[in-house]
Amino acid sequence: xxxxxxxxxxxxxxxxxxxxxxxxxxxxxxxxxxxxxxxxKNDQDIYVELYKSDNYRQRFFxxxxxxxxxxxxxxxxxxxxxxxxxxxxxxxxxxALVKDTPDHRNKNLxxxxxxxxxxxxxxxxxxxxxxxCSCMVTPNNTRRNQKKHKDKVHKKKHAATKxxxxxxxxxxxxxxx
Numbered sequence: 001x002x003x004x005x006x007x008x009x010x011x012x013x014x015x016x017x018x019x020x021x022x023x024x025x026x027x028x029x030x031x032x033x034x035x036x037x038x039x040x041k042n043d044q045d046i047y048v049e050l051y052k053s054d055n056y057r058q059r060f061f062x063x064x065x066x067x068x069x070x071x072x073x074x075x076x077x078x079x080x081x082x083x084x085x086x087x088x089x090x091x092x093x094x095x096a097l098v099k100d101t102p103d104h105r106n107k108n109l110x111x112x113x114x115x116x117x118x119x120x121x122x123x124x125x126x127x128x129x130x131x132x133c134s135c136m137v138t139p140n141n142t143r144r145n146q147k148k149h150k151d152k153v154h155k156k157k158h159a160a161t162k163x164x165x166x167x168x169x170x171x172x173x174x175x176x177x
Contacts, residue, residue, distance in 0.1 A: 010075070027074040028087035029066040030133040034059055040127035043093050051097040051122045053115045058096055065089050065133035074135035084140045087133055093126035 036057045039049045050058050065087050069075070074085040100111050100121040114120035 025076075026133070027076045028069050028133040028135045029075075030063050031066055033062050033064060035062055036060075037127075039098075040096065040129070042098075042128075043126045048096075048098040048101075048125055048127060050127070051099065051114070060094065060096075060127075060129050062130040063090075063132045064130045069133065074137075077135075077137075081137055081140070085135055085137045088136045089130055090132040090134050091128045092131040094129050095124055096127045097122050098125045098127070 036059050037050060038052070039047055042048050052058065064070075069087040070089065072087055073082050074087055077085050097112070100123045109123045109125070111121040111123045114122060
């Protein structure tokens with residue numbers, strides 16, 4: 001974790017790299033990459049094979065967390081919540097031309113013949129691509145939970161020492177009604 005002065009220096013340095021323009025500096029920086037995958041996971045978490053030929057491969061732009069921040073605490077965070085923050089990879093779905101399988105035939109999507117030898121057909125489907133890096137902050141409940149537990153134990157002990165029932169309404173003599 002950086003000290004406040006170091007955070008300010010880093011912020012000024014990175015904003016200067018941007019020519020002192022733009023909305024600001026990311027607490028979880030990302031990089032843009034062009035990828036040519038062989039396949040990917042569709043929206044039903046099934047691996048699908050992407051269309052490719054000798055002359056053509058499908059390309060996708062992905063926005064990935066920078067390797068120095070992935071799954072690490074977010075930058076520029078207040079020290080009270082710094083350790084409960086984390087830079088996480090985000091994903092979205094985009095269309096791709098994929099090898100046709102019986103699973104796709106239920107979707108009523110058009111099929112296209114392959115350019116290579118064989119009887120392969122292809123269809124449209126979604127595949128998951130990296131779409132950004134986000135700062136996720138999780139609540140730190142350990143102190144709150146410890147206090148609740150301590151209060152509960154204290155009430156039980158206090159009630160037992162005074163011989164007072166924990167739930168007084170259960171001690172009412174119902175025969176007098």
